[in-house]
Amino acid sequence: MQFLPALASANHRPYKYSLLFPEALMSTTKLILSTLLLTLSLPALADPTPTDTAQSVEAKALNYLQTLQKPDGSYRLSDREPPALTAMVLRALSQNSKEAGESPAARKAVQFLLSMQQPDGGIYKDMLANYNTAIVISGLATLKDPSLKEPIAKAVAYLKSSQWTDAIAAGRGQKVDPTSPLFGGWNYGGGGNRAGRADVSNTAIVLDCPQRRRPRQGRPRLSERAQVHFPPSEQLRNQPRPWATNDGGFVYNPGRDGEGESAAGEYTDAAGKRLVRSYGSMTYAGLKSMIYAGLSKDDPRVKAAWSWVRSNWTVDEHPGMRASGPENAQAGVFYYYNTLAKALSVYGEPTITDPQGHPHDWRIELITKLASLQKPDGSFVGTERWMEQDPIIATCLATLALQDALHDLREHPAK
Numbered sequence: 001m002q003f004l005p006a007l008a009s010a011n012h013r014p015y016k017y018s019l020l021f022p023e024a025l026m027s028t029t030k031l032i033l034s035t036l037l038l039t040l041s042l043p044a045l046a047d048p049t050p051t052d053t054a055q056s057v058e059a060k061a062l063n064y065l066q067t068l069q070k071p072d073g074s075y076r077l078s079d080r081e082p083p084a085l086t087a088m089v090l091r092a093l094s095q096n097s098k099e100a101g102e103s104p105a106a107r108k109a110v111q112f113l114l115s116m117q118q119p120d121g122g123i124y125k126d127m128l129a130n131y132n133t134a135i136v137i138s139g140l141a142t143l144k145d146p147s148l149k150e151p152i153a154k155a156v157a158y159l160k161s162s163q164w165t166d167a168i169a170a171g172r173g174q175k176v177d178p179t180s181p182l183f184g185g186w187n188y189g190g191g192g193n194r195a196g197r198a199d200v201s202n203t204a205i206v207l208d209c210p211q212r213r214r215p216r217q218g219r220p221r222l223s224e225r226a227q228v229h230f231p232p233s234e235q236l237r238n239q240p241r242p243w244a245t246n247d248g249g250f251v252y253n254p255g256r257d258g259e260g261e262s263a264a265g266e267y268t269d270a271a272g273k274r275l276v277r278s279y280g281s282m283t284y285a286g287l288k289s290m291i292y293a294g295l296s297k298d299d300p301r302v303k304a305a306w307s308w309v310r311s312n313w314t315v316d317e318h319p320g321m322r323a324s325g326p327e328n329a330q331a332g333v334f335y336y337y338n339t340l341a342k343a344l345s346v347y348g349e350p351t352i353t354d355p356q357g358h359p360h361d362w363r364i365e366l367i368t369k370l371a372s373l374q375k376p377d378g379s380f381v382g383t384e385r386w387m388e389q390d391p392i393i394a395t396c397l398a399t400l401a402l403q404d405a406l407h408d409l410r411e412h413p414a415k
Contacts, residue, residue, distance in 0.1 A: 050414060054367045054406050057374055061399045064378030065089050066105065068392060073108030075392060083116045083125060084132045087139030088396040095142040096403055106143065113140065117151055121158035122189070129189030130162050131202055137209040159206055162189060164198050181241070181254035199253040199261075204285035207292045208342065242273070248304030249278025249312070249320070250286035263332070265324035279320025281336040283308050288343035297347070306347075313352050313360055315340075315369040331385040334397035341366060341404035350412045361414055363405040370398050 048056070068075050068089070075089035076082075090109045094101035113136050117123045124132035137155050140148050161168060164182040166175050176182045185198025186206045243260035244251075251262035260266075264279035287305040295302050312319040317329040318336045344352075344362050352360045373380055375391075380398040382388025388397075 050364045050367050051406065051409055053371050054402050054409075057367070057371050058399060058402050058406070060374060060378035061380070061395050061402070062093055062378075065392070065395055065399070066093060069105055069108070073105075073110075073112035075109065077390060077392060081390075081392075082128055082132050083113055083123060084128070084135040085392050085396070086112055087132075087136040088400070089392065091139040091142045092396050092399040092403070096406075101143045101145075110140065110143070110145075110148070114151055117154065120161075121154035123151075123155050124189070127188075130159060130186050131188045131205060133159055133189070134186075134202075134206045134209045141209070156209075159186070159209070162186060163206075185254075197253055200250050200282045200285050200289075201252060204289045204339070207289045243276045245275050245278060247278055247308055247311075248283075248306075249308040250282040250305070251276045251278055252282055263324075264320040264328075267323075277320055277323055278308060280312065280318050281332055281339045283312075283320075284336070284339040284343040288339065288346055291343075291346050310352055311355055313354050313362075315362075315365050328385070330383050332382075332388065334380060334382050334388050334394045334401075335386060337366060337370065337401040338397040341401040341408075345404045345408045348412075350408065350414070363409050364414060366401065366405050370402055373398070 065075065068077075070076065074083070074086045076085045086109055090106060090113070094106055100106060113123060116125055116132075116136070118129075122129045122133045123136040133155050137152055137159075140152055164176050164180070164185050164187075166178055166183070168175065182198040185200075185203045187198050187202055189202075241254065241260060243266070251260055251264075253261035260276035262276045262279060262282075264277040266274060266276045269275055283305055287302065287309065290299070290302050290305065297303070297306070315337070318331060318333045321331050322329040340362070350361055350363060352362055354360065370380075375381065378395070379391040380394040381391050382394045388394045
């Protein structure tokens with residue numbers, strides 16, 4: 001209230017001023033009181049909703065990604081990086097924005113991806129043929145462009161030809177019996193040691209590509225044989241795998257010879273039996289794939305995976321990985337967030353109740369966590385394992401997870 005003494009000092013007669021200008025003084029007093037009462041009556045500014053937060057984080061991430069396009073239309077840090085990165089950026093930018101999907105930048109990205117389509121129909125360069133083809137299909141499919149129908153169909157046909165079955169000579173040119181742990185699965189594609197196996201990660205990525213959402217209304221055709229590939233939990237299979245635990249979770253690779261492989265490592269139980277440890281990203285990948293393959297929530301295999309989710313719920317680290325060393329707790333965490341969001345979105349349950357009875361809205365907890373991890377420039381950066389130190393990979397995975405959470409919030413508003 002500094003203006004009253006200032007006026008008084010100008011006349012050196014504050015009381016006379018009050019008497020000479022009573023109306024002015026009263027008007028000013030009324031104005032001050034009215035403003036004060038109005039201020040007190042106004043509600044405090046509301047905190048941002050989870051949707052507000054997610055949209056803000058998403059906008060910053062997309063702004064970062066769209067600045068990275070190369071002159072050839074690709075999004076990658078070097079020419080050695082695979083076309084899958086460009087497809088991931090294209091999907092992140094366009095799946096929630098028709099305008100972005102029709103932009104000159106999107107058209108350039110599409111042309112780059114189509115230039116990578118091989119005579120066999122796959123979309124890749126030199127390596128990781130199945131992995132790249134599946135991710136590119138997912139990116140192209142978001143555009144809903146009729147002109148892409150033919151190249152997508154060729155790419156899908158390629159993936160169908162590379163699935164391990166008793167009818168197709170996939171992998172190293174071999175067919176497999178339905179009792180094989182490889183049956184129904186996919187590998188990275190290409191030569192080397194990876195050609196002789198099938199893994200949960202690549203199988204899940206392939207099943208994700210023809211139709212990501214609303215699987216119950218139209219199951220991907222690629223899933224016809226895939227459900228035989230799931231799950232590895234010992235007590236849920238007709239032919240138990242000696243390395244499998246009974247926790248309902250998934251590992252990376254059942255192994256060509258049934259030995260089992262997990263990025264979370266292995267351990268020996270009290271009886272000296274070798275067991276392979278389940279972990280987060282593979283369990284969510286398995287859960288999602290089983291739903292895509294047509295299994296219901298009441299199926300014992302789905303119920304077992306859901307039990308693992310409830311028992312291991314966290315967004316603070318990649319569950320299961322810490323057991324192989326504390327330094328691994330954050331390894332692959334953005335891939336974990338990505339598979340978590342996809343799986344829980346298609347599962348259709350917003351709340352996870354942990355064994356202690358505490359409810360967790362996965363969308364809100366995931367959004368809050370991702371918001372805390374975003375860099376000032378809008379990017380995300382993870383650990384070196386699985387290349388998540390690459391900001392394009394980490395930012396795409398984080399953004400796609402946010403978009404799945406936002407989609408789920410629209411369908412199932414938070415209570």
